[in-house]
Amino acid sequence: MFEQIAFYLFSFLTIGLFLVTVFSNNILYAMTSLAAGMVLIAGFFFLNGADFLGVVQIIVYVGAVMALYAFGMMFFNVTKVVKEKNTSNLLVLFLGVSIALLMVIMFLSPIVPEAIFASVPPEPNATNPEAVGMVLFSKYLVPFEVSAVMLLIAMIGGIILAGKKMDQSLTKIEDEIISEKDVK
Amino acid sequence: MDALVIGTIIKVVLVLLIVSALAGFGTYIERKVLAFMQRRLGPTHVGPFGLLQIAADGIKLFTKEDIIPQHANKFIFSLAPVITAATAFIALSAVPLFPTFVIPESLPLIGGAIVPSVIADVNIGILFVLGMMAAGLYGPLLAGMAQANKWGILGSARTAVQFLSYEVVTGLSVLAPIMLVGSLSLIDFNSAQAGGIGSWIIWQQPVAFVLFLIAGFAETNRTPFDLLEHEAEIISGYVTEYSGLRWGMFFIGEYSNMFTVSILAAVIFCGGYGDLGFIPGSLALLLKVVFFFFLMLWVRASWPHIRPDQLMWLCWKVLMPLAVVNIVITGIVVMI
Incomplete structure (x- = not known):
């Protein structure tokens, strides 16, 4: 209950x-x-x-x-x-109709119960993190590693984009120097 | 109704009452300890040793006029203190508070019942507690943004900065002990260290312990990381416009977070509620928690505040690499 x-x-x-x-x-x-x-x-x-x-x-x-x-x-x-600025009514119409369609499909899908099943049934004796780990490191190992590499690339990209003047601390620079740079 | 449901409700009510009262007592202890460290006397006038100061403060908080600023977002303004207090107590629900014990048979009705040590024994306890404490930072964030006050906005900007700095360190620092124990359950952590002082994880993971303590200080907004309400710089930060009971709820949340971090440090690194020689387990856990609480006051008395950029520098450039190196070394040792 x-x-x-x-x-x-x-x-x-x-x-x-x-x-x-x-x-x-x-x-x-x-x-x-x-x-x-x-x-x-x-x-x-x-x-x-x-x-x-x-x-x-x-x-x-x-x-x-x-x-x-x-x-x-x-x-x-x-x-x-x-x-809010509403730029295009056509876009609103398109998004509204497609979301409504998506909802109808989602609510109708349980009518065919055979279509819904667990592709990887959980281990009966494993605790929850163990079960997740087993699936991640056996069946889905390649997607897992690929996403790890993607995250690494994103992190390096973020560091390169943000880290041009990382060795300078804004609070340690005199105010005059900062305002001069702003003028330029 | 189920016996489990009734037992859980009783425990929830007890923990709520005791921790709220302890939060009040914590303010008294903090003022006294700080006073003695700074060669003052602290509260002395109300009651013996100033003990009734807690009651006086409580009455003051309850009866004070509740002011909501004119241009503030009233709903979010009144929601924010509730978030802080509620998440602090939800986090406590997954933390072991005492050894599992059996109520003596001689008592009527409840005799013979087994009382488990945790209110909600989820098998991912440690992550749940950390996640809930992280969600608790929405309290200061929303409070600062809703009150239409520039100091408040600065406070909530600092909340975001602080959260994004320490969160990585907290997760990475507990990862190494998790790898050693092989479980996310705090009960398993406790039983892994059942062999007395020699088997405490702190001896194998001293770096992780120090990192966790530093991140825990940042998590509970304690000095040297209390950027959110730095009196000397931003008046009171996110609590500038709060008064009365709402302000008190922020306080209760902060103090119960201090207890939660103390219990986590004790259970993960220092043997938890295992018996300590002749000291029984429940008393041992209490002593450890009291020690960590005292440590927080001690640090507050002896260290100055740091700037937000210093906190980010510390967390991302010093603590995070240290934590990663620690994890790699632990992984190699576990594999061998």
């Missing part, structure tokens, strides 16, 4: 929060509901016994949305309402 209550609670809360994210004009409401929705999705993982994935969901998205907040702080006055 508890699982059903929890499932419907999480479902309604998640959908409601993401609706707020999409429809709100206030950047603070939008990002807060995004963060809360991302954390609440972890609840579904916990309900299905995938504890490890649930916690990874929390840790990853807490950090990721935190970075979004930082951008929001830099570019907007967060307590004011943002005026």
Whole structure:
């Protein structure tokens, strides 16, 4: 009984929060509901016994949305309402129709239950992180390593882009020198 | 109802009450310890040794007028303290607080029941606690952004900076002990160190221990990393506009985070609630937690604040490479 209550609670809360994210004009409401929705999705993982994935969901998205907040702080006055510019009605129509189509397909798919099955059934005796590890390092080893290399490339790219003057500390440079550079 | 459900509810209520009370007591201890280290007396006037100062502060917080600034985002403004306090308590739910024990048979009704050491025994306890404490930083972030105050915005900008700095170090520093133990469950950590002081992980992983402590200080906003509410620079940072009970909730959250970090350090590195010679396990855990709590006050009394750019430099250029090297060496040793 508890699982059903929890499932419907999480479902309604998640959908409601993401609706707020999409429809709100206030950047603070939008990002807060995004963060809360991302954390609440972890609840579904916990309900299905995938504890490890649930916690990874929390840790990853807490950090990721935190970075979004930082951008929001830099570019907007967060307590004011943002005026949105709607550039093309055709784009809105296209996105709306395609999302509606996607939803219909998603809700219809359980009608054919044979189509939904676990491609890698979990080991009965392994704990949750062990089960994830076994699948990652046996069947999906190549995609795992490729994504690791991609992340490494992204990290090196980030360091090169950001690190041109890393050995200089802005707080140690005199104010006059900084203002001279700004003039140039 | 299920016996497990009732037992869990009882434990949740007990932990909530005890930790909230301890947070108040923690402020008293902090003021006294800091005072003695700075050759002052601290609170002395209210009650014996100033002990009733806690009650006086509590009454003051409860009865103070609750002010919400005019241009603040009222909903987020009142939500932020709840996030801090709630996540701090949720994190405590996956931390072992005492050895598993059996209630004596002589008691009526509940006699013979086994009380497990953790409220929610998830088998990924350590990650859950760290994730919840990370989510707790949304409290300061939202508080600073919602209050329409420049000092608050600076406080929440510093929150983001601090989070993005220490988070990597926390994860990497506990990774090496996790590799040694081979489990993410805090109970398994405890039983891996059951052989007395010699089997504590701190002897095998001294670097990871120091890194975890430093990251833990940053996680709980303790000096030298209390950038978020640096009085001398940004008034009070994210709590500038808060008063009364809402301000008190930030405080309770911060102090229960201090307890959580102390318990984590004790369980991961220092044997947890294993018996310590003639000292029984529950008392041993309490002593370790008290020591780590005292360590936080000690550091606060003896170290100055650092700047945000110094924190980033420290975390990304010193601590993270150290943690990675530590993990590589641990991996080689485990493989051999």
